[in-house]
Amino acid sequence: MRYKWLKGIVFGLGLLAASVTQAEVKEGKDYKLLSPARQVEVPGKIEVIEFFWYGCPHCKTIEPFVDTWAKKLPKDVNFRRVHVVWQGRNDIEAHAKLFAALQAMGQDARLQNAIFKAVQQDRIELRRESTLFDWLKKQGVDVNQFKSHYGSFTGNIALKKMEQTTQNYGIDGVPVFVVNGKYMTSPAILGKEDATLTRVLDELIAKERPAAAGKKKKK
Numbered sequence: 001m002r003y004k005w006l007k008g009i010v011f012g013l014g015l016l017a018a019s020v021t022q023a024e025v026k027e028g029k030d031y032k033l034l035s036p037a038r039q040v041e042v043p044g045k046i047e048v049i050e051f052f053w054y055g056c057p058h059c060k061t062i063e064p065f066v067d068t069w070a071k072k073l074p075k076d077v078n079f080r081r082v083h084v085v086w087q088g089r090n091d092i093e094a095h096a097k098l099f100a101a102l103q104a105m106g107q108d109a110r111l112q113n114a115i116f117k118a119v120q121q122d123r124i125e126l127r128r129e130s131t132l133f134d135w136l137k138k139q140g141v142d143v144n145q146f147k148s149h150y151g152s153f154t155g156n157i158a159l160k161k162m163e164q165t166t167q168n169y170g171i172d173g174v175p176v177f178v179v180n181g182k183y184m185t186s187p188a189i190l191g192k193e194d195a196t197l198t199r200v201l202d203e204l205i206a207k208e209r210p211a212a213a214g215k216k217k218k219k
Contacts, residue, residue: 025203031185038169038181045078046208048201051166051176053084054095054126059175060116061193067113069198077205081108084174085163093159094127095119100158101149102141111139179204 027033040047050066052059070079083099086092098115102108118124118135126132133143149155169178176186177197183204187193190200 025200025207030190030200031179031183031204032189034169034178034182034184038178040078040181041080042078045076046180046205047178048073048077048079048180048205049165049169049178050079050081051084051169051171051178052081052174053092054099054115054119055092056174057120058187058193060120062175062187062197063113063116065195065198067109069195069201070109076209081112082162082165084166084171085159086166087163091127096159096162097151097155098126098132100155100162101146101151104149104154104158105141105145107141111141114139177201180208182208 025031052063073079081099081103083096084092085096099108102111115126119126124131124135126135133147136146137143169176169184173186173188176184178184179201185197185200185204187197190196
């Protein structure tokens with residue numbers, strides 16, 4: 001009996017701690033509210049978008065935390081990365097072109113941190129095709145398959161979509177994360193480049209879960 005009593009108290013305290021943690025996430029302090037809310041890509045799932053650029057040092061710093069977090073996400077969350085494309089920035093577009101080709105091959109997540117390291121730490125110019133193809137081969141990528149996607153018609157469509165998404169969300173700096181088209185957060189907003197970001201993302205996801213469950217019941 002005593003064990004069950006103690007177990008009940010521990011369980012209750014756990015629920016209380018979880019509710020307190022979620023209550024700590026505040027608009028203006030931890031996130032900005034987007035108005036109007038943007039439409040998610042996969043209806044019925046809670047969407048998290050990471051806007052980034054391979055040449056951004058802040059993106060490189062936060063990426064290991066994001067990578068670890070993304071591997072443990074529940075099935076009701078759709079996490080996707082969007083490489084920003086800004087008009088007139090050919091240097092950024094070249095990196096986005098690389099990302100689009102790798103994404104088409106399903107290799108983008110595997111090479112995410114490696115590309116950040118190559119671009120920013122090792123100073124490898126991946127925007128130069130001969131250098132890029134040689135580097136990809138060393139990473140175990142089928143270069144011929146990569147070439148079929150790189151700069152292809154579908155690749156250009158993907159680039160255009162990334163540009164439109166960047167504009168639609170009003171992204172003027174990176175890294176930025178958007179939860180379910182409603183909540184925007186970033187290391188700049190939080191003032192930290194560590195696991196604080198993924199904690200806030202988890203709490204924003206939890207904030208959206210009851211609404212997502214309600215929509216499923218109505219169907």
